[in-house]
Each structure stands twice: as C-alpha cells, then as structure tokens.
Amino acid sequence: MALVALSAIPLTAGALRLIQLAGGPAVIPADHRFTGLPLPLVVHIVGATMYLLVGILQLMPRFRRRHLAWHRRAGRVLAVAGLLVAASALWMTLFYEAQPGTGGLLYVLRLVFGSAMAACLVLGSTAVRRRDIAAHRAWMIRAYAIGLAAGTQAFTEGIGGAIFGPGVLAADLAKGAGWVINLAVAEWALRSPARRRPALPTGPQQTGAPS
Numbered sequence: 001m002a003l004v005a006l007s008a009i010p011l012t013a014g015a016l017r018l019i020q021l022a023g024g025p026a027v028i029p030a031d032h033r034f035t036g037l038p039l040p041l042v043v044h045i046v047g048a049t050m051y052l053l054v055g056i057l058q059l060m061p062r063f064r065r066r067h068l069a070w071h072r073r074a075g076r077v078l079a080v081a082g083l084l085v086a087a088s089a090l091w092m093t094l095f096y097e098a099q100p101g102t103g104g105l106l107y108v109l110r111l112v113f114g115s116a117m118a119a120c121l122v123l124g125s126t127a128v129r130r131r132d133i134a135a136h137r138a139w140m141i142r143a144y145a146i147g148l149a150a151g152t153q154a155f156t157e158g159i160g161g162a163i164f165g166p167g168v169l170a171a172d173l174a175k176g177a178g179w180v181i182n183l184a185v186a187e188w189a190l191r192s193p194a195r196r197r198p199a200l201p202t203g204p205q206q207t208g209a210p211s
Contacts, residue, residue: 003056003059003148004056005151006148006151006152007052007053007056007148007151008151009150009151009154010048010052010150010151010154011048011049011052011053013028014044014045014048014049015045015049016028017031017034017041017045018042018045018046021034021035021038021041021042033096033097033099034096040088040091040092040095040096041088041092043084043088044084044085044088044089044092047081047082047084047085047088048081048085048147048150050077050078050081051078051081051082051085051144051147052147052148054074054077054078054081055078055082055144055147057074058071058074058075058078058140058144059141059144075128075140079121079124079125082117082118082121082143082144082147083118083121083122085117085147086114086115086117086118086121086147087114087118089110089114089117090110090111090114090115090118093107093110093111093114094111101168101171102168102171102172102175103168103169103171103172105169105172105173105176106171106172106175106176109172109175109176109179113146113149113179116142116146117143117146117147120139120140120142120143120146121139121140121143123135123139124136124137124138124139124140124143127139138190141186141189141190142183142186142187144186145182145183145185145186146179146182146183148182149178149179149182150178151178152177152178152179152181152182153174153175153177153178155178156174156175156177156178156181157171157174157175157178159174160173160174160177161174
C-alpha cells in the first residue's frame with residue numbers, strides 16, 4: 001500500500017533518531033540541534049508514528065465500516081496525536097536552530113503547513129460534533145496529507161536535486177512540493193465521483209461516526 005510505503009520513510013528515520021538520542025549507535029548523522037532539548041523532537045516522532053500508522057486504518061473504508069466503535073475511539077486519540085505533531089513541528093521551527101542547507105522559504109512553509117494541519121484537525125473535529133460527516137472526512141484527509149508529506153519529500157528532494165542541482169532555494173522548493181503534491185492528491189480524491197457519492201446509512205450508529 002502506498003500509504004504504508006510513504007509512512008515507512010519518515011518513521012524509520014524517526015526511530016533511528018530516537019535510538020541515537022537514547023545513546024544507541026549513530027546510524028544516521030548526528031544533529032546537535034536536538035541534544036540540548038530533545039523533548040519536542042521526541043513528541044514529534046512518537047506522535048507522528050501513532051498518527052501515520054493508525055491513520056492508515058482510519059482511511060480504509062472497509063475497515064472503518066466494520067469497526068465503527070474502534071474508529072470513533074481511535075479518531076479521538078488520532079486527533080490529539082496529530083495536534084501534537086503539528087504543535088511540535090511549529091515549536092521546532094520557531095525555536096530550534098535552522099537546519100543546515102535550508103532557507104527562509106522553508107521556514108515560512110513549515111509555519112504555514114504546520115498551522116494548516118492543526119487547523120484541519122480542529123475543523124474536522126468540530127464537523128463531526130455537528131454530524132457533518134462529509135466535512136469531517138474531508139478535513140481529516142487533508143490533515144493526514146499534510147502529515148504524510150515527509151514521506152513524499154524524500155522523493156521530491158531526490159528528483160529536485162537531480163534536475164536543479166544543489167542550492168538552498170531548490171531544496172526548499174523540493175520540500176514544499178511534498179506538501180503541495182499530497183494536498184493536490186487529497187483534493188483530487190475528495191472530488192472524484194466515487195468519493196462524492198453519498199454513502200447509504202447502515203443504521204443509527206453510522207450517522208455520527210467520525211471518519
């Protein structure tokens with residue numbers, strides 16, 4: 001599954017970073033920015049692990065229909081995990097030293113998309129409380145698309161570097177492309193006829209089921 005493959009990229013890097021911070025072998029290059037205050041990074045990695053992996057099940061229609069009670073409970077946990085991911089990303093952008101090789105454009109993009117992810121989660125949670133399932137599903141899919149961008153960026157950075165060569169602006173644009181591509185795919189999926197077709201209710205339990 002594509003979502004599993006994309007999730008595996010940032011989650012593997014995150015796991016290796018946690019092992020390194022815990023005193024394990026430095027499998028990936030050390031980053032001195034995190035040594036003084038690693039807690040925001042740890043929150044970000046742990047929250048992202050839960051958000052990306054559990055989110056895959058939330059996005060599977062067949063699984064969702066068969067496990068509505070689990071879907072509701074997991075959705076609450078997922079919303080909190082997603083907000084922790086967005087908040088920790090914003091904190092690291094604002095207060096950690098800038099990552100070497102990045103510029104002002106990426107700084108702005110991280111603030112924009114981190115805030116957008118948090119806003120999507122809040123809007124999605126608000127929508128399900130008023131029983132607007134279509135809006136809830138749309139906002140949650142957008143939030144997940146933003147959160148999954150780290151996996152897409154592994155490809156956009158590689159392709160961008162091969163085409164445009166090294167450079168701060170090129171690298172920033174390549175990372176930004178990961179968010180844009182994911183959101184474009186999410187919007188395409190939301191607007192496709194199959195997605196827009198209203199689902200037949202299966203009973204009172206489904207009416208208020210978060211997606």
